[in-house]
Amino acid sequence: MTDQPLAPSRRSLLSMIGVVAGSAAMYHAMTELALADTSTFKGPIKLSQPPSGASVLVLGAGIAGMVAAMELRDAGYKVQVLEYNGRPGGRNWTLYGGDTYTELGGFTQKVQFDAGQYINPGPWRLPYHHQGILHYVNRLGVALEPFTQVNYNAYVHSTDAFDGKPQRYRTLQADFYGQIAELLSKTTKQGALDQAVTQQDREILLDALKDWGALDANHQYATGLEAGERRGFASDPGGGLNSVPIAGKRIEMNDLLKSGLWAAIGAGLAYDMQSSIFQPKGGMGQVGKAFGKALEPLIQYNCKVVEIKQGDKNVEVSYIDSRTGGTPKTMSADWCVCTIPASVLSQIPMNVGGPMKAAINQIPYMAALKVGLQMKRRFWEQDEQIYGGVTYTNQPNTMIGYPQWDFFSKGKGVLLGSYCFGTPAYIAAAKPPEERIKDALEYGSKIHPQYKDEFECGVAVAWHRVPWTLGCAGFWTEEARAKHYDNLCAMDGRIVLAGEHASRIPAWQEGAVTSALDAITRLHKKAMSA
Amino acid sequence: MTIRVAAGVVLALTATAASADTAGLAPKPNARAASISGFFSPFPFQGGEAIYKGVCQGCHMPDANGAVGAGAYPSLAKNENLETAAYPVSIVLKGQKAMPFFAMQLGDQQIADVVNYVRTHFGNKYRDKVKAEDVKMMR
Numbered sequence: 001m002t003d004q005p006l007a008p009s010r011r012s013l014l015s016m017i018g019v020v021a022g023s024a025a026m027y028h029a030m031t032e033l034a035l036a037d038t039s040t041f042k043g044p045i046k047l048s049q050p051p052s053g054a055s056v057l058v059l060g061a062g063i064a065g066m067v068a069a070m071e072l073r074d075a076g077y078k079v080q081v082l083e084y085n086g087r088p089g090g091r092n093w094t095l096y097g098g099d100t101y102t103e104l105g106g107f108t109q110k111v112q113f114d115a116g117q118y119i120n121p122g123p124w125r126l127p128y129h130h131q132g133i134l135h136y137v138n139r140l141g142v143a144l145e146p147f148t149q150v151n152y153n154a155y156v157h158s159t160d161a162f163d164g165k166p167q168r169y170r171t172l173q174a175d176f177y178g179q180i181a182e183l184l185s186k187t188t189k190q191g192a193l194d195q196a197v198t199q200q201d202r203e204i205l206l207d208a209l210k211d212w213g214a215l216d217a218n219h220q221y222a223t224g225l226e227a228g229e230r231r232g233f234a235s236d237p238g239g240g241l242n243s244v245p246i247a248g249k250r251i252e253m254n255d256l257l258k259s260g261l262w263a264a265i266g267a268g269l270a271y272d273m274q275s276s277i278f279q280p281k282g283g284m285g286q287v288g289k290a291f292g293k294a295l296e297p298l299i300q301y302n303c304k305v306v307e308i309k310q311g312d313k314n315v316e317v318s319y320i321d322s323r324t325g326g327t328p329k330t331m332s333a334d335w336c337v338c339t340i341p342a343s344v345l346s347q348i349p350m351n352v353g354g355p356m357k358a359a360i361n362q363i364p365y366m367a368a369l370k371v372g373l374q375m376k377r378r379f380w381e382q383d384e385q386i387y388g389g390v391t392y393t394n395q396p397n398t399m400i401g402y403p404q405w406d407f408f409s410k411g412k413g414v415l416l417g418s419y420c421f422g423t424p425a426y427i428a429a430a431k432p433p434e435e436r437i438k439d440a441l442e443y444g445s446k447i448h449p450q451y452k453d454e455f456e457c458g459v460a461v462a463w464h465r466v467p468w469t470l471g472c473a474g475f476w477t478e479e480a481r482a483k484h485y486d487n488l489c490a491m492d493g494r495i496v497l498a499g500e501h502a503s504r505i506p507a508w509q510e511g512a513v514t515s516a517l518d519a520i521t522r523l524h525k526k527a528m529s530a
Numbered sequence: 531m532t533i534r535v536a537a538g539v540v541l542a543l544t545a546t547a548a549s550a551d552t553a554g555l556a557p558k559p560n561a562r563a564a565s566i567s568g569f570f571s572p573f574p575f576q577g578g579e580a581i582y583k584g585v586c587q588g589c590h591m592p593d594a595n596g597a598v599g600a601g602a603y604p605s606l607a608k609n610e611n612l613e614t615a616a617y618p619v620s621i622v623l624k625g626q627k628a629m630p631f632f633a634m635q636l637g638d639q640q641i642a643d644v645v646n647y648v649r650t651h652f653g654n655k656y657r658d659k660v661k662a663e664d665v666k667m668m669r
Contacts, residue, residue: 084599104591104598105592105597322600342628346601361626367588367630396567421569422568422569423568423570423573424571426573426588430584430585430586430588464588464589465588467597467600469600470600471628
């Protein structure tokens, strides 16, 4: 059973939870395990002059493939790239009005968005510490703008709590922290923590709790001005007459606990979700486009790889036209950087050793769904003062993302109406696109009743139906990593693999970048000593 | 294959048992109603046809003929690999290549039902039935 996937362990599952949701669940877990992997990017790569005439064939023009191609070309290698799609970028992808997308099964969607509106079906954010991908974004001259992960005025929502009424993130967090601080203060004063805290530290702890939880002079999280500075007011302070702030009523701890909404207020605490985060202006796909332009003559599009064969002297790759099929053509080079997703690569004949093969065969790809919904007006801004950020819900759509550009525009806007993983995403993939959109509208209208009047058109991408990935990203378990990860990454003869699946930052573009840089560094070393 | 993750450990709002316990995330009783929103939430379908249409056809397609892109989803129609029932049971439980494992999202009866459904539909005519106990033994 060596090529069977291994069930996820705690660590891999938790990292997945963090990657996909920016969720509190990850934070709760991280505090226990302290297990965040950081990028290994250490600045621009410097490869020496390669042997004269040395050549590399790169398979896949996604982020990993294009980073590899660009750096190898710059070093002096003769580089060629084969890409399945008719565009560069891979999962770095933006859908604009006028685009047509056909998923497996032949379901075709024509995106009806207005000019300037878009949705990123794949990655949508660039954390500040992902310095590898940020390096290339800057090098390519792609403009960035801020991406807000945590919006204090967005909602946390559960159909099972507060009669299904969405709550403001700000209020929930303030009331939860405040009452925890109050409880802990009481416990401290009662001496229950004397074993853990010295007499001197006790006073400091009480001050800290007062500060952290916005408690009053009596160490109570009371309905008053202190709390209002965190949770907001029933009526905000203002200027002139009739400007006295009116405090709101706190949500009681037992209601908070029962609601389950506490689980949504840790978003933004996880390393990958902390400010600052960026997004490319005009969509994530601008990065792929810029890469493609920079590599223009090297990339051959619409090529479906059907065999990868290495010999003593070179690597020969057979490919057919991805649209029309036909007789395979071949292309060869001294070396090969293969960034084809493992889900696809596992089905392509390739003469590598057993360990690499076993590694490729045991990476299932995760289910994910994104739905873009164009609304006639930006009611979330105009009616509810929500500018960017994310609302979390216990419904299958999981998240609602608000557009992070064109704030205060009087025009239209595209909401990310659903961003879910696992079970709800599998269920969505089994439905036709129009039903996925209908579902997203149904769930979303429980939070924003304006949906029904304002909706114009949508597009839904279920990643298991994406023809060139068969899923959204490689799903690693801790056991599988221990057993197979090094074998996946190790060079096999003249072939080396790269991509987010060959990284410890799965599903993030930073994983693709750092994996590609590591792969070509080892390839180069081997080429120099060959 | 070992199953070491609680089905209750799921995304944000469905994570009533979100914090990991050191014993390897043994399932915890969940006081709240089951939700389908979590990463490994159970699929809410009963009966082979409902499970096939609710889950499997996402990749294997409504007609079970599979699909071809850069890679392919195999056709389950008139599929001789289904002759030995243990094979599809094992694939559904443990996955294989691009096929994810469903051991955590589907119960024994659900897996038996959907395997029986596929083995008697789409041009497949295998008469022997898989029972929930058979699936349990293969976990």
